[in-house]
Amino acid sequence: SYELTQALSVSVSPGETASITCSGDKLDDKYTFWYVQKPGQSPMVVIYEDSKRPSGIPERFSGDNSGNTATLTIRGTQTTDEGDYYCHVWDSDTVIFGGGTKLTVL
Amino acid sequence: EVQLLESGGALVQPGGSLRVSCAASGFTFGADGMSWVRQAPGKGLEWVSGIGGSGARTFYADSVKGRFTISRDNSKNTLYLQMNRLRPEDTALYYCAKGGTGYSSPFEYWGHGTRVTVSS
Numbered sequence: 001s002y003e004l005t006q007a008l009s010v011s012v013s014p015g016e017t018a019s020i021t022c023s024g025d026k027l028d029d030k031y032t033f034w035y036v037q038k039p040g041q042s043p044m045v046v047i048y049e050d051s052k053r054p055s056g057i058p059e060r061f062s063g064d065n066s067g068n069t070a071t072l073t074i075r076g077t078q079t080t081d082e083g084d085y086y087c088h089v090w091d092s093d094t095v096i097f098g099g100g101t102k103l104t105v106l
Numbered sequence: 107e108v109q110l111l112e113s114g115g116a117l118v119q120p121g122g123s124l125r126v127s128c129a130a131s132g133f134t135f136g137a138d139g140m141s142w143v144r145q146a147p148g149k150g151l152e153w154v155s156g157i158g159g160s161g162a163r164t165f166y167a168d169s170v171k172g173r174f175t176i177s178r179d180n181s182k183n184t185l186y187l188q189m190n191r192l193r194p195e196d197t198a199l200y201y202c203a204k205g206g207t208g209y210s211s212p213f214e215y216w217g218h219g220t221r222v223t224v225s226s
Contacts, residue, residue, distance in 0.1 A: 095153035
């Protein structure tokens with residue numbers, strides 16, 4: 001079955017750029033979606049179809065998908081961006097989630 | 107405003123059954139696929155099941171196939187998940203989500219979840 005791999009954690013200082021990756025075999029053959037889950041809250045989509053931002057998501061959030069790796073980039077990271085970030089793809093009539101990356105901003 | 111309100115979570119013994127529901131509002135319910143996603147305590151997201159807008163197509167994770175059944179009543183704007191032969195590892199917060207039923211379908215909106223605990 002298809003698998004997505006994410007780093008357990010990423011740490012950046014406020015104002016820096018955070019890069020969160022999601023890896024899978026020939027991942028760029030699929031659309032990747034990104035979600036953030038802040039403590040005590042439900043997940044929320046921040047990027048869909050590799051690089052599109054839903055309304056209300058700041059422009060400093062961007063996405064890319066090339067080869068075996070999709071990347072969520074957050075420029076000018078703020079403390080409010082802290083949370084768990086998950087990638088998701090659709091494969092063989094099932095949804096696959098990555099294990100999640102905890103973003104710490106300090 | 108899109109709202110998804112889950113209900114029906116409970117404490118159930120192993121081997122028991124439970125049905126959880128999700129009442130939807132703020133969009134044309136029958137036009138969109140819907141999904142259930144769960145999260146065990148302290149763990150990541152796990153997709154459970156999805157259903158197309160008409161209800162004709164359903165999708166299941168291997169971990170629940172044959173035990174869980176997803177359905178919808180478009181006249182009541184309600185999504186259901188019937189869970190049978192429950193196991194302790196099914197213990198989780200169950201989220202209802204709009205979308206997630208295709209290669210270009212994000213989980214656009216999420217409910218707040220309903221808690222299912224399987225324990226004797």
